[in-house]
Amino acid sequence: MALIELRDVTKTYKRDAIEIPVLDRVSIDVPEGEYLGLMGPSGSGKSTLLNLLAGIDRPTRGSIRVGDTETSSLSERALAGWRARNVGFIFQLYNLIPVLTAFENVELPLLLTNLSKTQRRDHVMTALGIVALSDREKHYPRQLSGGQEQRVAIARAIVTDPRLLLADEPTGDLDAKSAGEVLTLLQRLNKEYKKTIVMVTHDPHAAERATRVLHLEKGTLVEQTPAAVGG
Amino acid sequence: MKFIGLVLKGARRSKRRTLLTVMSVAIAVFLFASLRAVLDGFNAATEASSSTRIVTLRSTSLFFSMPTSHAEGIKSTPGVQDLTWANWFGGVYKDPQYFFAQFAIEPDSYLRMYPEIELTPEDRKAFLDDRTGCIVGDGLAKRYGFKVGDKITLQVGIPIYGTRDFDFNVRGLYKSGGAAVDNQSMFFHWKYADERSIQPGQVGWFVAQISNPDQATQVATAIDEKFANSPNETKTDTEKQFQATFVSMFGNLNLLLGSIALAVVITTLFVAGNTMAMSVRERTTEIAVMRTLGFPSSTIFLLVAGEGLMMAIVGGIIGVSLARLIVTPDLMQAGAFIPVFGVNNANAVMALLLSAGIGIFAGLIPATMASRLKIVDALRRVA
Numbered sequence: 371m372a373l374i375e376l377r378d379v380t381k382t383y384k385r386d387a388i389e390i391p392v393l394d395r396v397s398i399d400v401p402e403g404e405y406l407g408l409m410g411p412s413g414s415g416k417s418t419l420l421n422l423l424a425g426i427d428r429p430t431r432g433s434i435r436v437g438d439t440e441t442s443s444l445s446e447r448a449l450a451g452w453r454a455r456n457v458g459f460i461f462q463l464y465n466l467i468p469v470l471t472a473f474e475n476v477e478l479p480l481l482l483t484n485l486s487k488t489q490r491r492d493h494v495m496t497a498l499g500i501v502a503l504s505d506r507e508k509h510y511p512r513q514l515s516g517g518q519e520q521r522v523a524i525a526r527a528i529v530t531d532p533r534l535l536l537a538d539e540p541t542g543d544l545d546a547k548s549a550g551e552v553l554t555l556l557q558r559l560n561k562e563y564k565k566t567i568v569m570v571t572h573d574p575h576a577a578e579r580a581t582r583v584l585h586l587e588k589g590t591l592v593e594q595t596p597a598a599v600g601g
Numbered sequence: 602m603k604f605i606g607l608v609l610k611g612a613r614r615s616k617r618r619t620l621l622t623v624m625s626v627a628i629a630v631f632l633f634a635s636l637r638a639v640l641d642g643f644n645a646a647t648e649a650s651s652s653t654r655i656v657t658l659r660s661t662s663l664f665f666s667m668p669t670s671h672a673e674g675i676k677s678t679p680g681v682q683d684l685t686w687a688n689w690f691g692g693v694y695k696d697p698q699y700f701f702a703q704f705a706i707e708p709d710s711y712l713r714m715y716p717e718i719e720l721t722p723e724d725r726k727a728f729l730d731d732r733t734g735c736i737v738g739d740g741l742a743k744r745y746g747f748k749v750g751d752k753i754t755l756q757v758g759i760p761i762y763g764t765r766d767f768d769f770n771v772r773g774l775y776k777s778g779g780a781a782v783d784n785q786s787m788f789f790h791w792k793y794a795d796e797r798s799i800q801p802g803q804v805g806w807f808v809a810q811i812s813n814p815d816q817a818t819q820v821a822t823a824i825d826e827k828f829a830n831s832p833n834e835t836k837t838d839t840e841k842q843f844q845a846t847f848v849s850m851f852g853n854l855n856l857l858l859g860s861i862a863l864a865v866v867i868t869t870l871f872v873a874g875n876t877m878a879m880s881v882r883e884r885t886t887e888i889a890v891m892r893t894l895g896f897p898s899s900t901i902f903l904l905v906a907g908e909g910l911m912m913a914i915v916g917g918i919i920g921v922s923l924a925r926l927i928v929t930p931d932l933m934q935a936g937a938f939i940p941v942f943g944v945n946n947a948n949a950v951m952a953l954l955l956s957a958g959i960g961i962f963a964g965l966i967p968a969t970m971a972s973r974l975k976i977v978d979a980l981r982r983v984a
C-alpha cells in the first residue's frame with residue numbers, strides 16, 4: 371500500500387463569484403521511501419497540490435490518505451496535530467522566525483510534544499548535526515547565509531522525525547552552490563533516513579535528484595521519467 | 602510554561618512598539634491609581650469624621666463668619682457637651698505657591714475635642730502657654746523643614762486681619778491620629794488673630810460635641826432654630842456632612858475623576874489594541890508557518906493574547922509603582938481641602954486588575970485575527 375494516496379483531487383478557488391479551477395481530478399500514489407519531484411510551469415497548481423498533501427488546505431472534492439489517515443476528513447484541530455507528527459515542511463523562503471536563534475527555530479515544533487527540555491535539546495542538536503550546523507545554534511537567521519537558513523529550516527522540518535517531507539521550491543532562492551548542498555542533504559534524508567519526500571521545483575537539475583518526476587500542467591498530471599526531464 | 606519564552610521573544614520584536622504599549626498602560630494605570638487615591642482621601646476623611654461632633658456655620662456660606670456670642674446659645678442647647686471654634690486664616694507663607702492650611706483655633710477646647718491631633722504632653726503645654734505659638738503637622742513639617750523652636754512668618758491673606766505679617770513660634774509637631782485631621786495643617790491661637798482683626802469677635806465655625814450621635818439631627822435643628830430670624834442665621838450639620846460640603850465646593854469630583862479615568866482607559870485600550878493588531882499583521886507569515894508546523898489555532902490565540910496581557914501587566918506594575926512612589930501625602934503639595942491619602946493596597950490591586958483587563962480586551966481582536974488566519978492565503982502573501 372502506498373504511503374500517500376490522492377484520489378480524484380479537485381481544487382477550485384472562489385474569487386468573488388468566479389470559480390478558478392486549479393487542480394482537476396488529480397490522482398497520485400506515492401510509495402513509502404520515494405523521492406518525488408513535481409514540476410510544471412508557474413501557476414500550474416504545484417504549490418496547491420503540496421499544500422493539500424501537507425494538510426494546510428482542503429480539497430474541494432476527492433480524497434487524500436496518508437498512512438492510515440484520511441486527512442481530508444479531519445477536523446482543523448486534529449489536522450494540526452497530524453501535521454505536527456507526520457509532516458515536515460520546507461519553504462522556498464525558509465520562513466525562519468527572525469527573533470529566534472537557529473536552535474530555537476528548530477526547537478519550535480518540539481514545543482508541541484511532551485519531551486523534556488533535555489530531550490528537546492538532544493533532538494535539536496541531532497537535527498542541527500544532520501544539516502551540519504551544530505556550531506550555529508546561537509545564530510539568528512539574519513546572521514546566516516541563505517543556504518544556511520534553508521538548512522536550519524530543514525533541521526526544523528526533520529526534528530520531529532516525520533515520515534513525510536514536503537518541499538516547495540527549496541532551492542528557488544539559492545545560488546548554485548547552496549542549492550547543490552540543500553539537494554544533497556534532501557537526497558541523504560531520503561536514502562539514509564528513509565524519508566518520503568515530495569519536492570516542487572522549477573529547476574531541472576533539482577528534479578534530477580528525485581527518484582520520479584511528475585509534470586503538472588493546468589491542474590492535470592503528465593507522468594515522465596527523470597531521464598526525459600533532463601533533456 | 603515552555604511557551605513563555607516565545608511570548609517574551611514576541612514582545613521584544615519591535616521594542617519601540619512594545620515600549621509604547623507598556624507605557625500607555627502604565628500612564629493609564631498611574632492616573633487611575635492617583636485619582637483613586639484622591640477619592641480615597643476624601644472618602645476616608647468623610648468616613649472617619651466623628652459622629653459626635655457637629656459643625657455650625659453661617660447659613661449663607663463657609664466664608665462668612667458669626668459672632669462669638671453664638672457660643673453661649675450653642676452651649677446651652679440640650680445634648681451639647683462641649684464646644685470649640687475655629688477660623689480659616691488663609692495666610693501666605695513666602696509665596697502663594699507654598700500653600701498650606703492654617704486654622705485659628707480656640708486651643709484648649711479644640712485639642713480636647715480633636716484627640717486626632719496627637720501631641721506630646723510637653724509640646725501641648727508649650728503650645729497652650731504661648732499666645733503666638735503654633736503646631737504643625739509632621740507631614741507639613743517635613744515638606745518645609747519646620748522644627749520645634751522655628752519662627753514662621755505668614756503674610757496676611759484675608760484683609761480682615763490687617764496688613765502686618767504674623768510671626769509664630771513652632772511649639773510642636775503633631776501626628777494625625779485619624780483621617781478627620783490631616784498632617785499638612787498648622788493650628789494656632791484664635792485670640793492672636795482676633796486681636797489684630799479689624800472686626801474682632803468673629804468665628805468661622807463652631808464645633809459642638811454631643812453626647813449621643815443618634816440625636817445629631819435634633820440637636821442640629823435645635824441650634825439652628827435658636828438663631829433663626831437673627832442677622833446671623835446658622836446651618837448645623839454633622840462633621841460628615843460638613844466634609845461633604847467641602848468636597849462639593851470642588852464640584853462633583855467623583856463624576857469628574859471617574860470620567861477622566863474612563864476616557865484614559867478607553868484611549869489606552871485603542872492604543873494597545875491597535876499596536877497589537879499591527880504586530881499581528883506584520884507577523885502574518887510567521888503565524889502561518891507556526892500553524893503549518895502544527896501549532897493549533899487555540900495556541901496561537903493564547904500566544905498573542907498572552908503577549909498583550911504580559912505587556913499590559915508590566916505596564917500596570919510600572920504605573921502602580923510610580924503612583925505609590927509619587928502620590929504620597931508627603932510628596933504631594935496637599936492643600937487643606939484635598940487630603941492626599943496615598944495608594945493603598947486595595948487601590949493597587951484594582952489598578953493591576955485594570956491593567957490585566959486592558960491587556961485581555963486589547964488582545965481579544967488581534968488574537969482572534971491571528972488564530973483565524975487562513976494558512977495558505979497567509980503564505981501566498983509573501984511569495
Ligand SMILES: Nc1ncnc2c1ncn2[C@@H]1O[C@H](COP(=O)(O)OP(=O)(O)O)[C@@H](O)[C@H]1O
Pocket residue numbers: 383384385390392410411412413414415416417418419977978981
Ligand atoms: N488562495 C488562493 N486564492 C485564489 N487563487 C489561488 C489561491 N492559491 C492559488 N491560486 C491560484 O491557483 C493557481 C495555481 O497556484 P499555485 O498552486 O500557487 O501554482 P504554482 O505553485 O504551480 O506556481 C494560480 O492561478 C493561483 O493564482
Ligand SMILES: [Mg+2]
Pocket residue numbers: 416417418
Ligand atoms: Mg508555487
